[in-house]
Amino acid sequence: MKKNAFGCWWSQMVYRAWSSTPRQIIVLIGAFALIVAFGAVLLCLPYFEFGAKDLGDNPWWVSFMHATCPDYLGETTGWSRVLDFFVTYGGWFVLQGVFVSILVNALDRRGQRTLEGDARCRFKDGHGVVLGWGAMGVSVVEKLAKPGRKVIILSQENAEEVREQLRTEFDCPECAVDPRKVFVFRGSLDSNTDLKALNVAGADEVVVLGDRNVRGNDSRNLQAATRIAELRDARKMEGKVTIHIHIDDLRSYDLIQDIDIPSGRQGVANFHPFNFCEDWARRIWCAIPGGSTAHVYPPLAYAPEVARKESSAYVHLFVLGFGQMGQAIAVQAARIAHYASGRKTKITVVDSKLEAREVSFRSHCAIDAMPDIEFTFLKAYAESATVRDKLAEAADDPNQILSVAVCFSDPDASMSTALSLPAPVITGDNPVYVRQETRSGLSSLAQKIKDQKRWKDIRFFGTLDECYGLVPGQDKIAEQIHNSYIEQAKAEGWYDPEKPSFHPWKSLAEHYRWSNRYQSDAFLERIRAFGYSLQPVSASETISRFPLEQLELLAETEHDRWWAERLLAGWTPGDRNDDLRQHPNLVPYEGLDEPTKEYDRDAIRNMPSLIQDNFGMGLVRGGS
DSSP states (O other): OOOOHHHHHHHHHHHHHTSSHHHHHHHHHHHHHHHHHHHHHHHTSTTOOOSOGGGOSOHHHHHHHHHHOGGGTTSOOTHHHHHHHHHHHHHHIIIIIIHHHHHHHHHHHHHHHHHHTOOOOOOOSSOEEEESOOTTHHHHHHHHOOTTOOEEEEESSOHHHHHHHHHHHHOSTTOSOOGGGEEEEEOOTTOHHHHHHTTGGGOSEEEEOOOTTOTTHHHHHHHHHHHHHHHHHHTTOSSOEEEEEEOOOHHHHHHHTTSOSSTTOTTTEEEEEEOHHHHHHHHHHHOOOOTTOOOOSOOTTOSGGGGSTTOSOEEEEEEEOOSHHHHHHHHHHHHHOOOTTOOOEEEEEEETTHHHHHHHHHHHSOGGGOTTEEEEEEESOTTSHHHHHHHHHHHHOTTEEEEEEEOOSSHHHHHHHHHTSOHHHHHSSSOEEEEOSOOTTHHHHHHHHHHTTSOSOEEEEOOTTOOGGGOTTTTHHHHHHHHHHHHHHHHHTOOOTTSGGGSOGGGOOHHHHHHHHHHHHHHHHHHHHTTEEEEEGGGSOOBSSOOHHHHHHHHHHHHHHHHHHHHHTTOEESSOBTTTTEETTOSOGGGSOHHHHHHHHHHHHHHHHHHHHHHSEEEEESOO
């Protein structure tokens, strides 16, 4: 049955009146005033009177006192008793019953808003903040949750679902994170109101992840970082806040490496853009182990033959799946896989949806100009006969130092593809890298596979619970490389403090920082290709310098690495012009002048001491 017009009006009026606690209080005051007015008007008639003579003759005052104090009830007779009963109990009901109901309702609404993440709390300075939520969220919270520090999450995700995810991960006595110190709020990182309400500007560390299923996340993340810097600048706060900014798209991330973001705000914040896929690509072959921690991933050149001149051995990397992770793996291999043998490193890319991805990749990376890297693209399924034959052929060829990276974003697809690899690949000495989302259970699974002799060397990577981009101190080697460059320039008389490349690390332009990072990235691959390993200094005899014949070969590979880095960044040979990205040294090592060669030699000479001073690790012959 349809409601009539009066019914609809009444329903809307009741809803509006009771839709918020302030409105409920207004209705309460209005109802009480009506009761008092009703009693006062009737007291003006000769038929009614209240018996409490000590209240005086003012009907409004008498009615008000009877409505607020039940002690006067019973001092009247006749019809006045009916009026007294109505006014007294009506006032008592409104002031006591309805007031309690409103209070309970207000608390219930507050609790519901808190559960839904809509309530706001003011936090003191010094907390950690996560803006947005996604697959890396739990790992980020774990890294931010230092002893005594509260962590705030602001996201458009369902707040209760986020809390449940955190409780599932951290609700155990041995967990390092106390879920009670993690506060989840629903809101937008685009909103200045939300950022101010949660005192995001007062945080000492912020991670901007962005929300899932939201378009333009990279732009929104950069804008959020800028807003935080502006809010902090407006408050004239001392010190700098560290803001990690996740950039999801590899192309955007590469472009950001060439600029300083946001412009003009470096005085209040340290900005650290990071990309999950590139961080993992760097971690596999480039992360320096610390202390007694062993390196869990073998080098691309796990056979030392590639370190010998005129060797017939060469590195061959198969990348199965050419999404964001596959592209990051391929580019990182192209940056570091340069060896003294003179043979080209081969990178074979396999993907069933290759057309658009290959076009985008080629437009961004000048892979055809690289002298010692050869890319091959195969549009095919990884399980196809063509791909399986090529994999088996590479595994059986003694001259090919084979590695296989299975990079599909779907962990089930990665695992099924890896399990269906040809027998020569599975049982050979070559490592197989398999992308998975979580580390839980993977170690036992890998061991079971090895015990059953179904797989000789399986390595998992890409787990979401490890964000390499947030590891403190990962720039130590890169910063020391830059400092050594400045010291060398001062010693040799070509130091110019006005040049941007000589600025201190903290004010150094971002593209110079990345050049130092990529130089440090290649060191681990290079020394392992020459048969060296890193061991704790206290555990064994270490080598402080390389033999002269190896020094020259290492210097040549360092130049080839720099050459590849520049080509991948869009540089071309020509007279020096940084604006046009031209450089005269984009030529083979033999074509360099002696001072330039000496610069490459110095880069190699300095590396052993830099590793030892910063990580407590020394070079030893052999090992893994």
